[in-house]
Amino acid sequence: MSAVDFGAFVAELASESGRAILPFFRAHHAMEDKSAGGVFDPVTEADRAGENIMRHLIKRSFPAHGVLGEEFGNDNTDAEYVWVLDPIDGTRAFISGIPVWGTLIGLTRAGTPVYGMMHQPFTGERYSGDGREARYDGPGGARKLRTRQAAGLASATLMTTSPALFKGDEAAAYARVESQVRLARYGCDCYAYCMLAAGHVDLVIESGLKPYDIVALIPIIEGAGGIVTSWEGGSAAGGGRVIAAASKPLHEAALALLAGQG
Known part of the structure; x- marks a missing residue:
């Protein structure tokens, strides 16, 4: 299976994790500090709920694949395909009610990143790419992504x-x-x-x-x-x-x- 064939599955991971996370956004919920007295490093119920559902779907659909996640550690990371998950990248923004956070869903093959998506379920935006092309789906319609060429x-x-x-x-x-x-x-x-x-x-x-x-x-x-x-x-x-x-x-x-x- 090529990396691009995982696109539909990544979209499912995004949808299901978004449904798990969104009820916690701008709501009162439990939060912990993972820093053990160092620089504030929050984790919420939403982080855990989002990663839990993604891990469940991966295990069900691709039991031979590995998973590296922020909240629940590593599982079978010597596998050919490894999913790299951050249910809420930008937790400080999340707990502040600011919508500049996203769910990161990455896939590596033999250690090389081959597919990725950033999903922002509150705004309905998805940015995805496979290293050869990238696209945006969300408000304003779907389009290909291209970097700009600054003069310097x-x-x-x-x-x-x-x-x-x-x-x-x-x-x-x-x-x-x-x-x-x-x-x-x-x-x-x-x-x-x-x-x-x-x-x-x-x-x-x-x-x-x-x-x-x-x-x-x-x-x-x-x-x-x-x-x-x-x-x-x-x-x-x-x-x-x-x-x-x-x-x-x-x-x-x-x-x-x-x-x-x-």
């Missing part, structure tokens, strides 16, 4: 979840890039990457990501013509320090600044 850093829009992600040398490296762009905006988590794929944002730079934060987004951005790598230019599938760019020249220019070469 001076005309680019940069996003990150928060400058507080970066410490020490990383903070200085990020600041070198931000100082060169036209506009920098903070927040949005997975939405920032989808806005890059849709042609509204040119760069996203982050650190400290987990695989479930980025795997689903890689095939979307690459399918729209963008580039996603580590800060060293390698695979971003393992998380860590990640840069996404709308074009190769922009990617190269930002990488050079991150490395202190600009």
